[in-house]
Amino acid sequence: MNPLSDLGAWGYILFWGITILAAGIFLYRGFQLWRYLKLGRPDETFAHLGRRLARGTIDLIIQKCQFTNLGRRNRAGLGHMFMAWGFLLFVVYYTVFIIISSGFGISEPMEHNGFYVVYTWIMDIIGPFIMLGAAWGIIRRYAVRPSRIEQQRTFEAGFILFTVLVHPITHFGKIATQIAYGNPPAGLGLGTPPVSTWLSQFYSAANAPGWHVFWFWAHWAFVLLVLGIIGFTRYLHFPAGVINDVLTTRQPKTPKGKLGNIDVKNQATFGVGTVNNFTRKQLLDTYACVVCGHCQDACPAYNTQKPLNPRVVIRDIKQNLLKNGPRLLNKQPVSQLLIADQGPGSVSEEVLWECTTCAACMEACPMYIEHVPKIIDMRRHLVQMRAKFPPELLTLFENMEQRSNPWGIAPGERAKWAADVAAKPFVAGQTEYLYYVGCAGSFDSRSKQVSAALANVLNAAGVSWGILGTEEKCCGDSLRRTGNEFVFEHMMRENIKLYQDKGVTKIITQCPHCYSTLKNDYAGYGFKVEVRHHTEFIRQLIAEGRLKLDGRLDLGTTVFHDSCYLGRYNGILDEPRETIAAVTGRPPVEMTKNRTNSFCCGAGGGRMWMEESIGTRINHARVQQALDVDPNTVCVSCPYCLIMFEDGVKDQKLADRIKVLDLAEIVALAVKAAPAAPERSAAVAR
Numbered sequence: 001m002n003p004l005s006d007l008g009a010w011g012y013i014l015f016w017g018i019t020i021l022a023a024g025i026f027l028y029r030g031f032q033l034w035r036y037l038k039l040g041r042p043d044e045t046f047a048h049l050g051r052r053l054a055r056g057t058i059d060l061i062i063q064k065c066q067f068t069n070l071g072r073r074n075r076a077g078l079g080h081m082f083m084a085w086g087f088l089l090f091v092v093y094y095t096v097f098i099i100i101s102s103g104f105g106i107s108e109p110m111e112h113n114g115f116y117v118v119y120t121w122i123m124d125i126i127g128p129f130i131m132l133g134a135a136w137g138i139i140r141r142y143a144v145r146p147s148r149i150e151q152q153r154t155f156e157a158g159f160i161l162f163t164v165l166v167h168p169i170t171h172f173g174k175i176a177t178q179i180a181y182g183n184p185p186a187g188l189g190l191g192t193p194p195v196s197t198w199l200s201q202f203y204s205a206a207n208a209p210g211w212h213v214f215w216f217w218a219h220w221a222f223v224l225l226v227l228g229i230i231g232f233t234r235y236l237h238f239p240a241g242v243i244n245d246v247l248t249t250r251q252p253k254t255p256k257g258k259l260g261n262i263d264v265k266n267q268a269t270f271g272v273g274t275v276n277n278f279t280r281k282q283l284l285d286t287y288a289c290v291v292c293g294h295c296q297d298a299c300p301a302y303n304t305q306k307p308l309n310p311r312v313v314i315r316d317i318k319q320n321l322l323k324n325g326p327r328l329l330n331k332q333p334v335s336q337l338l339i340a341d342q343g344p345g346s347v348s349e350e351v352l353w354e355c356t357t358c359a360a361c362m363e364a365c366p367m368y369i370e371h372v373p374k375i376i377d378m379r380r381h382l383v384q385m386r387a388k389f390p391p392e393l394l395t396l397f398e399n400m401e402q403r404s405n406p407w408g409i410a411p412g413e414r415a416k417w418a419a420d421v422a423a424k425p426f427v428a429g430q431t432e433y434l435y436y437v438g439c440a441g442s443f444d445s446r447s448k449q450v451s452a453a454l455a456n457v458l459n460a461a462g463v464s465w466g467i468l469g470t471e472e473k474c475c476g477d478s479l480r481r482t483g484n485e486f487v488f489e490h491m492m493r494e495n496i497k498l499y500q501d502k503g504v505t506k507i508i509t510q511c512p513h514c515y516s517t518l519k520n521d522y523a524g525y526g527f528k529v530e531v532r533h534h535t536e537f538i539r540q541l542i543a544e545g546r547l548k549l550d551g552r553l554d555l556g557t558t559v560f561h562d563s564c565y566l567g568r569y570n571g572i573l574d575e576p577r578e579t580i581a582a583v584t585g586r587p588p589v590e591m592t593k594n595r596t597n598s599f600c601c602g603a604g605g606g607r608m609w610m611e612e613s614i615g616t617r618i619n620h621a622r623v624q625q626a627l628d629v630d631p632n633t634v635c636v637s638c639p640y641c642l643i644m645f646e647d648g649v650k651d652q653k654l655a656d657r658i659k660v661l662d663l664a665e666i667v668a669l670a671v672k673a674a675p676a677a678p679e680r681s682a683a684v685a686r
Contacts, residue, residue: 002102004102006213018221019224022228025228026227026231029230029232033231036283036325036329037280039283039328040280040282040283041276041278043279059245063077065245066080066084066366068294082126082133083164084238086126086133086168089126090123090167093123102216120175120185123168123171127172130164130165131165135165141158156233167223172196174219175196177203177208177209179192179197179200180200180205181203234291241290244284244288244369245367247284255520255569257373257569259521259524260279261524262380262489270380270381270385271379271380271483273338273378274324276324277381283317288368290366291315295314295362295369298364299360300621301354301355301356301618306354306615308351313351313371314369314374316345316346317347323336324336353390356604356618357372357375357606359569360568360599376480378483380484384483384486390610393482393606393609395609397484400474400479404473406474411470413443414472415442415467417442417448418455418469420452421452421455423455423466424466425467425468425469426467426504428504430464431464432465432506433463433466433506433507433532434466434467435454435458435465436518437472437510438475438510442472446639447642447643450665451510453664453668454510457534461547462546465508473498475495475513475517476492477514477516478606481604482609492521493525495522496525500527505529505530506529506531506532507529508537509531510533512566513640515531520570533570535637535663539576548671549583549667552584553585553669555632555661558632559626559635560588561601561622562595563640566638568598573595576637579663583666583670599622601619601622602622603643603644617648623652627654632658633658642662646660
């Protein structure tokens with residue numbers, strides 16, 4: 001049955017006319033959006049394209065993105081899977097059995113072969129699931145009303161779900177009337193598809209042809225309507241998300257949230273002040289956003305009443321691009337600033353400085369959008385091009401430039417923590433590991449205890465290690481995360497030269513921020529050495545039998561807090577838990593937000609050095625999450641987390657009941673072997 005033939009030549013003219021019109025709108029909008037993307041800076045996202053395409057195809061077929069947040073508390077991904085699989089199957093159906101079959105007048109042979117009848121069976125099976133997914137989406141959005149889509153009950157969102165719901169209905173009507181008229185899909189000896197067969201009973205042979213014409217044109221009209229609006233609505237996330245998956249920077253050997261380096265010959269790399277300073281991949285991120293709100297649900301700033309909402313940041317960048325794109329293409333000044341208090345389409349300075357760079361938003365995003373690098377790029381512009389930043393950061397920047405540590409303590413004090421442990425100077429060819437103590441481990445009174453504990457653990461295991469003493473300098477993490485890339489790069493190059501001159505090839509750190517910076521950021525400048533965080537290194541020492549533990553250390557109920565830069569950024573999750581189990585004889589209890597879903601302590605991204613005056617303090621929120629499991633001991637693996645948790649526990653007036661300990665301190669308490677004599681530290685301490 002071909003409704004086009006029933007109308008004669010005018011049927012084909014109408015069919016191809018509206019099809020070409022919708023396709024033209026789709027292609028024109030696609031070309032327009034592509035030109036806007038081209039405004040951005042080129043990047044290296046096309047490397048290993050063949051491998052990327054293969055992985056992206058598999059991800060699309062299995063709908064990997066939907067598994068990002070799928071769990072007992074969130075099953076919305078199931079509905080999206082049904083809708084996505086249905087969309088892919090319908091695309092094949094449209095191409096073969098409508099455009100080719102009906103459009104070229106060959107319906108009779110095309111609709112009476114094995115492939116057609118099998119495909120109608122497939123569509124009959126998947127159709128109800130598509131409708132179920134769409135219906136569930138409508139119910140969730142307008143009846144269940146989860147908080148993450150509180151602001152997304154728009155006409156656009158409802159209309160999109162409505163079109164998804166209608167597609168299978170019109171398809172069923174088309175096949176059911178075909179069966180009722182006595183011209184069913186036939187081939188391979190299979191019966192007619194069940195759902196359409198059941199619906200066919202509502203039609204008679206007399207009225208079926210008329211209804212078939214109606215359902216055919218209704219179906220195709222909805223298809224073309226969707227095709228035409230894809231580039232103007234959040235439907236865009238589907239094609240853009242597929243491309244974004246293929247071009248994602250989240251490669252096996254690429255650090256999460258990798259930041260671009262500056263080029264002194266290219267001012268556009270100094271930061272992002274206008275939307276065309278973003279890279280093309282960063283702009284593609286904004287097209288891929290489906291406005292699902294998972295990022296806002298995960299964001300510690302948003303969840304403690306700060307003005308930052310990562311979903312809104314991506315929305316504002318996209319709106320700015322769409323508004324300024326035509327003007328930038330014509331070499332005209334922008335009509336709306338990117339960083340300003342100008343409402344939707346602009347990102348305020350206050351929003352940018354609330355970010356802790358914890359990457360919870362990136363971890364939760366099913367579309368592989370990278371929020372944090374965009375925020376840091378805009379911070380770079382504020383710091384390096386406009387000298388605008390919170391006043392507290394002026395002290396940080398001055399201390400880093402003048403004394404190479406955030407506290408501004410004299411560099412000569414850096415090795416005094418080692419007065420009571422057997423710390424040797426690092427000597428090339430004689431010392432295997434450089435113990436990079438870091439600024440907190442050298443100057444903060446509480447973290448210095450962790451440094452001493454780790455030194456004793458290394459000694460007990462017979463590890464060959466040494467320190468740089470007063471020659472050690474800050475790694476520059478806080479500088480880079482607050483946008484002061486010039487000073488970071490200068491400090492980083494000095495450090496690389498020092499390590500190379502000293503013959504350093506292996507580094508142990510106690511700070512996840514130092515660990516991530518030395519391992520990932522320095523590698524971006526060609527410095528690649530073995531960098532180990534003390535949690536993974538201690539676990540290795542236990543596995544090799546170099547640390548003797550009795551497994552009976554009584555810490556009461558112990559809860560472990562995952563540091564963002566250790567867990568989310570670098571995937572070190574099991575090692576600290578296994579170590580706690582080896583020390584205490586039982587694994588730690590878990591907070592609701594744990595592992596890669598952990599909640600930030602509030603000190604990352606330079607927030608350690610800034611005041612927190614809006615909403616609930618992030619460390620208070622995280623401490624409360626720990627208190628919910630009634631612990632006796634909170635185990636951390638980061639000096640910032642240690643400070644923030646101890647402050648939070650003290651603010652709750654629970655310091656006498658709850659101990660906050662670094663993993664190295666817990667292991668040091670359990671090590672049977674006594675640490676070596678401390679006499680050898682004199683040369684370093686001086």
